[in-house]
Amino acid sequence: MNAKKWLSIVLTASMIMILLAACGKGNSNNDSSASPAASPSGSASPSASASAAPADLKGHLVIWTYFDQVKQMADKFTEAHPGVKIDVQIFPGDQYETKLMTALQSGRNVPDIIDLDRGYIGKFLESKFLADLSAMGGEDLVKSYLPYVQAYGRSPDGKLKAISDNSSPGGFWYVRESAKKWLGTDDPDKISSMVDSWDKVIELGKKVAKDSGGKVHLIQSASALNDIMSYNTASWVKDGKLNIDPKWKDTYETELKIRANNVDAKLPFMSAGWGSALNDGSVILTSMPSWAVFMVDNKDGKAKGKFGVAKTPQGFFLGGRYEGIYEKSPNKELAYEVMKFIASPEWQKYNLEKTGNMPGNATVFDQNQDTFKSDLFGDQLILKTYADQMKAMPALQANKYDEGILSKWGKVAGDGLEKGASYDQVVAAFKKEVKNTYPELQVE
Amino acid sequence: MKSKVNKSAYGYLFISPFFIGYAVIGLVPILYTFYLSLTKWDGFTDPVYVGLSNYQRLLHDSFFFQTIGNTLIIWIFSIVPQLILALLLALILNEKFIRGKHFFRAVFYFPNLISAVTLGVLFSLIFDWQTGAVNKMLMNIGLLHDPINWLKDPWWSRAIAAAVTCWQYFGFNLIVFIAGMQSIPAEVFEAAEVDGATKRQMVFKITLPLLRQVFMFTFITSVIGGLQLFDGPLMLGDGPGNTARTMIMYLYETAFKAFDYSYGAATAYGIFIIIMVFTAITARASRLKE
Numbered sequence: 001m002n003a004k005k006w007l008s009i010v011l012t013a014s015m016i017m018i019l020l021a022a023c024g025k026g027n028s029n030n031d032s033s034a035s036p037a038a039s040p041s042g043s044a045s046p047s048a049s050a051s052a053a054p055a056d057l058k059g060h061l062v063i064w065t066y067f068d069q070v071k072q073m074a075d076k077f078t079e080a081h082p083g084v085k086i087d088v089q090i091f092p093g094d095q096y097e098t099k100l101m102t103a104l105q106s107g108r109n110v111p112d113i114i115d116l117d118r119g120y121i122g123k124f125l126e127s128k129f130l131a132d133l134s135a136m137g138g139e140d141l142v143k144s145y146l147p148y149v150q151a152y153g154r155s156p157d158g159k160l161k162a163i164s165d166n167s168s169p170g171g172f173w174y175v176r177e178s179a180k181k182w183l184g185t186d187d188p189d190k191i192s193s194m195v196d197s198w199d200k201v202i203e204l205g206k207k208v209a210k211d212s213g214g215k216v217h218l219i220q221s222a223s224a225l226n227d228i229m230s231y232n233t234a235s236w237v238k239d240g241k242l243n244i245d246p247k248w249k250d251t252y253e254t255e256l257k258i259r260a261n262n263v264d265a266k267l268p269f270m271s272a273g274w275g276s277a278l279n280d281g282s283v284i285l286t287s288m289p290s291w292a293v294f295m296v297d298n299k300d301g302k303a304k305g306k307f308g309v310a311k312t313p314q315g316f317f318l319g320g321r322y323e324g325i326y327e328k329s330p331n332k333e334l335a336y337e338v339m340k341f342i343a344s345p346e347w348q349k350y351n352l353e354k355t356g357n358m359p360g361n362a363t364v365f366d367q368n369q370d371t372f373k374s375d376l377f378g379d380q381l382i383l384k385t386y387a388d389q390m391k392a393m394p395a396l397q398a399n400k401y402d403e404g405i406l407s408k409w410g411k412v413a414g415d416g417l418e419k420g421a422s423y424d425q426v427v428a429a430f431k432k433e434v435k436n437t438y439p440e441l442q443v444e
Numbered sequence: 445m446k447s448k449v450n451k452s453a454y455g456y457l458f459i460s461p462f463f464i465g466y467a468v469i470g471l472v473p474i475l476y477t478f479y480l481s482l483t484k485w486d487g488f489t490d491p492v493y494v495g496l497s498n499y500q501r502l503l504h505d506s507f508f509f510q511t512i513g514n515t516l517i518i519w520i521f522s523i524v525p526q527l528i529l530a531l532l533l534a535l536i537l538n539e540k541f542i543r544g545k546h547f548f549r550a551v552f553y554f555p556n557l558i559s560a561v562t563l564g565v566l567f568s569l570i571f572d573w574q575t576g577a578v579n580k581m582l583m584n585i586g587l588l589h590d591p592i593n594w595l596k597d598p599w600w601s602r603a604i605a606a607a608v609t610c611w612q613y614f615g616f617n618l619i620v621f622i623a624g625m626q627s628i629p630a631e632v633f634e635a636a637e638v639d640g641a642t643k644r645q646m647v648f649k650i651t652l653p654l655l656r657q658v659f660m661f662t663f664i665t666s667v668i669g670g671l672q673l674f675d676g677p678l679m680l681g682d683g684p685g686n687t688a689r690t691m692i693m694y695l696y697e698t699a700f701k702a703f704d705y706s707y708g709a710a711t712a713y714g715i716f717i718i719i720m721v722f723t724a725i726t727a728r729a730s731r732l733k734e
Contacts, residue, residue, distance in 0.1 A: 098700055101488065101703070104488070105487055105488065123488065127488045129488075265574075266574070267574065272575050273572065273574045273575040276575065404701075404702060411682070415596075415684045418596050418684060419684075429685070432506075436505065436507050437698075437702050438702075439501065
């Protein structure tokens with residue numbers, strides 16, 4: 001064989017190897033969590049590690065999240081435990097869920113700690129991939145929690161599988177100046193009592209529409225009721241059957257009345273118009289989760305003290321982020337230390353002050369409700385506004401269907417509202433959608 | 445007669461990277477998708493073989509059939525003005541006396557450089573019924589008294605989805621048409637001119653007939669592309685009663701929102717068959733005219 005042939009063989013072989021190496025690269029970045037150096041030295045019983053001195057903890061953890069503020073938590077944790085290194089990998093956007101599912105299914109490159117959004121946590125809680133935190137002593141961590149926050153991290157058999165450091169309470173946010181002009185007051189307690197039922201909302205909304213010549217609306221959208229009611233109604237699935245809580249009928253009919261009386265500005269949640277109305281006060285009350293401060297234009301602190309927050313007719317929460325431990329992680333005990341950290345009142349108080357994220361631990365609510373103030377809300381004690389409703393929220397458990405079915409309801413009811421369709425028409429269209437997406441459910 | 449070309453076996457080695465790459469990146473996923481379509485798989489548990497039940501479900505899925513109709517409507521709304529606009533501009537920009545034609549060709553091609561997602565977001569903002577520029581403009585000039593909720597109307601939402609595609613691709617088709625026109629020999633036009641043909645006659649008797657192959661190319665590629673409409677319409681939403689949901693949007697929602705991967709895989713094969721049928725019809729129609 002001459003030199004030319006050898007050269008051609010070598011070149012071809014190199015090209016094939018480069019190609020195969022490129023294809024395999026995704027997997028070669030292998031399981032950092034499986035690194036032998038990753039095992040914590042404090043690997044005795046959970047109670048032993050709970051009392052472990054900071055210097056005793058050593059190891060390396062990988063966290064996957066979609067939320068950049070997790071880095072702050074990791075920094076704070078490693079500040080207290082310098083022997084621990086935490087690699088926070090952030091995957092913003094809705095592809096995070098797909099990426100996580102693929103990693104878990106393949107069992108490769110799976111992080112030690114997994115962030116889960118409330119929107120899709122249900123199916124993860126029902127899966128085999130999350131460690132049982134109850135068995136690791138997790139019940140102690142959540143014993144002072146708001147009931148609904150701890151319940152949402154449990155699997156159907158009641159085991160604690162994920163913990164949240166936030167509670168995402170919701171309320172009516174308002175521009176004080178606008179409230180004074182149209183409602184005659186900017187006092188949160190007075191406004192809360194003016195809108196403590198949907199009938200009162202409709203009556204007040206009619207008055208605002210009349211006084212303003214139809215230019216100002218009391219609320220952003222009638223569809224916001226769906227978010228408020230979603231955690232005040234029974235699960236959408238009961239014994240494998242679609243279950244439509246009768247409260248949805250009242251809710252939809254109230255939405256129709258709101259729309260018919262020009263009470264709402266018909267602005268879709270978090271749309272551009274919705275954001276403008278929130279900031280300029282052309283809509284008086286906006287139902288908002290506590291974390292949505294990024295929607296406020298606070299350039300150079302111009303929104304300082306501009307807002308107030310009042311109670312909605314029924315308490316609600318929206319969104320929220322939970323953390324769980326990968327069942328096969330070799331660093332479960334060290335990861336559990338992070339769970340203990342995020343559940344602690346110390347971290348949640350720090351997080352509240354630093355980022356404004358409302359705590360999941362009721363103790364933090366109690367200890368800070370008479371003192372905590374936020375720039376946007378001036379002198380208002382906002383924790384106090386949220387506290388009673390949040391403590392009374394039903395402790396619902398997540399499942400793999402509820403959020404998906406809720407979004408179907410929101411879509412169909414929204415379409416119905418535009419057309420002024422009857423409740424029965426909306427239910428018929430809704431059942432068709434549910435039957436199509438979840439053929440395994442019985443739909444009567 | 446024996447070929448004199450030296451067909452060394454090493455040639456296969458040199459072309460093998462492409463085929464290996466295609467097998468790994470193209471063929472294996474296609475076959476794996478087919479395997480998935482015969483299973484029930486939610487991404488968590490192991491796939492369970494269920495035979496053809498996903499295909500049976502697909503055949504009875506009225507939502508899927510609705511998306512086929514929506515896609516065809518959006519495609520027709522998009523392709524007709526797209527080709528007319530591209531052809532008219534190509535005829536104009538191909539004229540010798542037009543100044544700055546290179547500049548205009550580049551400008552008309554610009555929308556093709558922007559991603560469909562960006563265009564979708566842009567259109568959703570300008571057609572927002574409360575804050576969008578279109579309603580404000582129409583109301584300011586007195587054409588409208590009340591704003592139109594464009595994206596909540598079945599026909600307007602489809603038309604806007606079509607407009608995004610039309611705006612994105614007419615520049616590309618324009619370039620293709622110009623290339624086609626420039627390949628027509630100048631002698632043909634000169635001979636026509638000598639014979640006293642008018643501009644109009646030259647367009648209808650020379651340019652358009654000789655552009656037939658180019659038309660077929662744009663038509664077939666637009667059938668394939670048009671039936672796969674996804675990112676632009678996704679940004680505009682499903683429309684009321686899912687009237688603006690395209691086939692690929694439905695596939696995406698099934699596989700990556702409801703995480704029913706196996707039914708999503710069957711839907712993908714259903715779409716593949718539909719595109720194949722339409723492409724075959726288009727190709728057949730082109731042959732009939734020859």
